[in-house]
Amino acid sequence: MDFGTILDAALSSALGPQAIVFALAAIGLNVHFGYTGLLNFGQAGFMSIAAFGLAVTVVTWDLPFLVGILVGMVGAVLLALVLGVPTLRLRADYLAIVTIATSEILRLVFGAVEFKDTFGGSNGLTGFVRPYQNLNPYSDGFSLHIGSFGIVSFSKNDLWSITVGWLLVALSCLVVWALMRSPWGRVLKSIREDEDAVRSLGKNVFAYKMQALVLGGVFGGIAGIFHILKQGSAVPTDFNTTFTFYAYAALLIGGAARVLGPVVGSIIFWFLISGIGSFFSEATGGSDPVIPDWIMTQTQSSLVRLILLGLGLMLLMIFRPQGIFGDRREIAIDGR
Amino acid sequence: MRLRLAALLAVVMGMLILLTPGTAIAQATPTPTPSAGAVPTADNPIVEGANITVTLLDLKGGEGKPEPVPGVSLTVLKDSKTGAEVGSQTTDSKGRVSIGIEGNGTYVVELDPDTLPSGVKLSGGGETTKTVEVKLASSNFVQFQIGAVVVEKASFGSKVVDGTRSGIISGLLIALAALGLSLIFGTTGLTNFGHGELITFGAIATYIFNRGVGLPVIVAGILAVVAAAVFGFLQDRILWRPLRNRGTGLIAMMIVSIGFALLLRSVYQYGFGGSTRTLSEYVVQGRDSYLGVDLSHKEVAIVLVSVITITVTCIALMRTRLGKAMRAVSDNPALSASSGMRVDGVISAVWILGTALTGLAGVLLAVQQQVNFQMGFNLLLLVFAGVTLGGLGTIWGALIGSLIIGLMVELGPVFGVPASIKEVGALVVLILILLVRPQGILGKAQRIG
Numbered sequence: 001m002d003f004g005t006i007l008d009a010a011l012s013s014a015l016g017p018q019a020i021v022f023a024l025a026a027i028g029l030n031v032h033f034g035y036t037g038l039l040n041f042g043q044a045g046f047m048s049i050a051a052f053g054l055a056v057t058v059v060t061w062d063l064p065f066l067v068g069i070l071v072g073m074v075g076a077v078l079l080a081l082v083l084g085v086p087t088l089r090l091r092a093d094y095l096a097i098v099t100i101a102t103s104e105i106l107r108l109v110f111g112a113v114e115f116k117d118t119f120g121g122s123n124g125l126t127g128f129v130r131p132y133q134n135l136n137p138y139s140d141g142f143s144l145h146i147g148s149f150g151i152v153s154f155s156k157n158d159l160w161s162i163t164v165g166w167l168l169v170a171l172s173c174l175v176v177w178a179l180m181r182s183p184w185g186r187v188l189k190s191i192r193e194d195e196d197a198v199r200s201l202g203k204n205v206f207a208y209k210m211q212a213l214v215l216g217g218v219f220g221g222i223a224g225i226f227h228i229l230k231q232g233s234a235v236p237t238d239f240n241t242t243f244t245f246y247a248y249a250a251l252l253i254g255g256a257a258r259v260l261g262p263v264v265g266s267i268i269f270w271f272l273i274s275g276i277g278s279f280f281s282e283a284t285g286g287s288d289p290v291i292p293d294w295i296m297t298q299t300q301s302s303l304v305r306l307i308l309l310g311l312g313l314m315l316l317m318i319f320r321p322q323g324i325f326g327d328r329r330e331i332a333i334d335g336r
Numbered sequence: 337m338r339l340r341l342a343a344l345l346a347v348v349m350g351m352l353i354l355l356t357p358g359t360a361i362a363q364a365t366p367t368p369t370p371s372a373g374a375v376p377t378a379d380n381p382i383v384e385g386a387n388i389t390v391t392l393l394d395l396k397g398g399e400g401k402p403e404p405v406p407g408v409s410l411t412v413l414k415d416s417k418t419g420a421e422v423g424s425q426t427t428d429s430k431g432r433v434s435i436g437i438e439g440n441g442t443y444v445v446e447l448d449p450d451t452l453p454s455g456v457k458l459s460g461g462g463e464t465t466k467t468v469e470v471k472l473a474s475s476n477f478v479q480f481q482i483g484a485v486v487v488e489k490a491s492f493g494s495k496v497v498d499g500t501r502s503g504i505i506s507g508l509l510i511a512l513a514a515l516g517l518s519l520i521f522g523t524t525g526l527t528n529f530g531h532g533e534l535i536t537f538g539a540i541a542t543y544i545f546n547r548g549v550g551l552p553v554i555v556a557g558i559l560a561v562v563a564a565a566v567f568g569f570l571q572d573r574i575l576w577r578p579l580r581n582r583g584t585g586l587i588a589m590m591i592v593s594i595g596f597a598l599l600l601r602s603v604y605q606y607g608f609g610g611s612t613r614t615l616s617e618y619v620v621q622g623r624d625s626y627l628g629v630d631l632s633h634k635e636v637a638i639v640l641v642s643v644i645t646i647t648v649t650c651i652a653l654m655r656t657r658l659g660k661a662m663r664a665v666s667d668n669p670a671l672s673a674s675s676g677m678r679v680d681g682v683i684s685a686v687w688i689l690g691t692a693l694t695g696l697a698g699v700l701l702a703v704q705q706q707v708n709f710q711m712g713f714n715l716l717l718l719v720f721a722g723v724t725l726g727g728l729g730t731i732w733g734a735l736i737g738s739l740i741i742g743l744m745v746e747l748g749p750v751f752g753v754p755a756s757i758k759e760v761g762a763l764v765v766l767i768l769i770l771l772v773r774p775q776g777i778l779g780k781a782q783r784i785g
Contacts (some may be wrong), residue, residue: 039587086771092587093527097720098770101763104717114754239784245594252591303606310599317592318579 001282001290008150010275016158017230019270021223024032025171025243026262028219033248035180035254036212037192039096042083043247046101046217047224048239049075052110052119053227055234056333058128060118065131069225077223080214098240111236124235131317132229136160161230168226169263172219177259179215188212189257249313255323264324272312276305380400380428386439388412388468392431404431409448413439417444417465426451443468492750493778499747501629505704507722507742508642510715514722515649516694518734522666522725526576527590530597533604534691535712538564538698540608543707546615553617557699562697565688572687577680583643597713604709609784612708638700645696649689650731662686718745718759721766727779736777741766 013019025043032040055071057063083102087095110119119125138160143153154162179185187208199205228234235313246269254265280301283290296304322328392405404427411424412435422443423435437443446465518530541563545556575596579589621632632637653659664672665682674677702709717739727736741762748761769776 039590086767086774090770090774093590094724094770094774096527096590097724101717101721101766105760105763108757108760112757114756242598245598248591248594261339282628299609300606303602306602307606308600310595310597310602313595313598314592317588317595318582318584323586 003153004149006278006282008145008153008273009153009278010271012154013274014267014271015152015162016154016270017161017165017226019108019266020162020169021227021230022250022269023169023219023263024165024223024226024248025247026254026266027169027176028216028223029247029251029257030256030262031176031212031216031219034217034251034258034261035185035192036188036209036216037092037209037210038088038213038216040213040216041091041096041101041241041244041248042099042101042103043220043223044098044239044241045217045222046076046079047227047243048103048106048236049079050221051224051228051234052236052237055125055128055228056118059120059125065128068128071140073218073221076224077214079176080217081210084210084213088206088213093218100244103239103241103244105112105126107236107239107328108152110239118221119236119241120234122236123146123235126233128234129229129232131159133157133232157232158230161226165230165280168222173259173263181258184211193327214266222255245313246309249309249316252313252321252323257325257327258323258325261323261325268324273305273309276308312326346690370402371740380432380434387434387436388443388445389432389434390445392427392510405453406431407451407453409451410435411446411448413444413446415444416737417446419444455721466644495750496747497629499750500743501631501635503743503746504739505635505638505742506746507739508639508646509701509704509716510722511738512609512642512697512743513712513715513719514726514734514738515646515731516690516697517719518723518726518728518731519662519686519690521694521728523662523669523683524576524580525586526593527586528593529716530593530600531588531694532712532714532716533597533600533756534564534568534694535698535715536570536601536702536709537567537605537691537712538695538710539702539707540604540698541695542699542702542708543608543613543615546617547613553615553703556615557696557703560699561692561695564698565692566688567695568691571682571691572684576687577683580683600684601710601713608707608709610709612706614706615702618703634703638704641696641698645693646735647692650735653731658682658685718762721762725766725769725776727776730776730778733776733778 004112025047028046029040029043032038032043050072053075054065054068056084057068057071058065079102083095083099087098109115110124113121115121117122136157138156141153141155142159144151145153180188187198189204190204191203191208195205198208224239227238247266250266250269251262252265254261254263280291280296281298284296284298284301285294291301316323350649390410392408406427406429408427408431409424410427410433412422413419414422422437425433425435427433444465444467513531513535515602516534519529520528520531538560541554541560542556545551545559546553549556551559575592576589579592584592598714621634623630623632623635626636648739653662661672661682661741663677664675664677665686669679672682698712701715705711719738722738722741723734725740726733726735744762744765745758748758749755753761
């Protein structure tokens, strides 16, 4: 068992592009769920529509990269509008079911054989990432280790993605922070606490909810675009519902309705997921594994982290729903 | 509509073989036939390093074992059909060629149709070329069929009949699960995202009783329903009741159910593996004609079992004391408690009934299809769609909504929904219905607040 490998895996994904994607997606969910109380279970849908907006524009239609980014973001905004109109007047769980259904519809359509010419089928699209990688100023990867004891390591492309990604995260946090201390943000929070009271004060609750849905969807779109840029391909199966649930887990770990909650949450989430995954992979690998084969095989070892994640999410929600930073009184997790 | 698998299956392999469905591997590696030297060419070993390997198999319309096709000339070209030739080979006794390539890039594999043995034809569109993207860095298993499926032209009428038949069957299965979901939602207000895993529970329990213990499928199914009921009871006792008593909010409980679903699904995969398996009986059955509709015996049984179960449940909920108590709790738990009802007892009963119904859906699904660790998860959205469509918390609504969803899914392809994403039609309808009538078909308007 090599603890250097485990630490390296854990830290590299906690600080690397993977955590950034989840941080961005969770910032969007924070606007929806944490501040406004909207249960959006289709964040993966916002991500996929923006991602494929970019990929299709550049690869299929052969238009410039920046136009692609624009198309992607417009896609996310439109999706928010389309979802919001039928559901924002209804109870919270309706929005949950409609958003989850929509994200699945999008994933299925993007992956369908029948639309292979446009969306690339189940293999997705590649070949849009060149303009992004051309901007990369780094000529080498980076790795930090003491002797053979690894601490953290990134490839050259990862290093560029990290620079861009954390900058995006910082900007997004700044935007959220500024908005939420404005009068507009206070209205959102009061909608979360008591919708009827806000309505009786003469505010147009529907419009505020819609604006929040669009804003969070835009963060989701940024996350989706960043996701395909950091890995160089847009694959429909990446954007499944589990993705949304993981983003929720990250948000809830950090604490909803806190500006930095989603960021810290995804760092911790990925540190644990990769660390535990790597630990059990090391423990079951090699010729003389620490955990014998009849208890756990190498294939099964990759599932332990998911089992623990499910258990962790349950326990977190039961015993500390406000996460690490949140305020229990503020987090209004009761609909109906 | 009868599918006939015809002629050839070709498999192209790059350098690495990763994650492929079990069946694909089974087809790609035929058992070597040490036949008497009637085969002209020697064996083509798989080239070391980067290579493109093609195995030609005659699927024989899906009857009998696939047989390799020797003596067919295949050429690999760089970049395009007119590009430089990389190599050419003739398939050996295993139907295999293996041609070395220089590295990454696009390659075109061309098959010479003139060299095909007599009686063997390319089916489908009859394409003789196939493009392969080789990326050394990633997994690179490319499998393609030179059109292995020929569809006998079915008339529009028979397509509608077939779609209706499978739509009603899957609608009834969804309805069983939806009834369970609706009962639990109605009495406790919990939107249970772990409901799909209860379906899988029924299916996997059947598999364990059948294959593991060795019982007949019918006995295994009955035991699985009982096991599901016990599982539901324990789940309520250990998890949900304490949460209700602590006053945990409904949305918090919803997220707990997401975590629970993830936990269960991973545990299933841990124990059961990622593969799809079959029960020991009733796997493949021919169909008899009943009043012009072709149904296999197991389909008849599934329809009868689910129709009877649903009818009995619904009538029981309307007529019996327990049914009345359930509806009272679902309307107003506080008032029911103050009029002397044991609300917790009623909720326990609902969980037992709900999970038993859902488990039954899993059992029937295992008989109808196969067993897989995420079969319930894949169905979950359709169950939600059925319940929402009929009206959350209503009993007959779940049945009607599910039947509509089942029919939408199966009839969609007849009316132009791409067949590979036939679920999309049903989900779109769900969203449209919410636009027009948010409370669902049978729901009451005040329920949705």
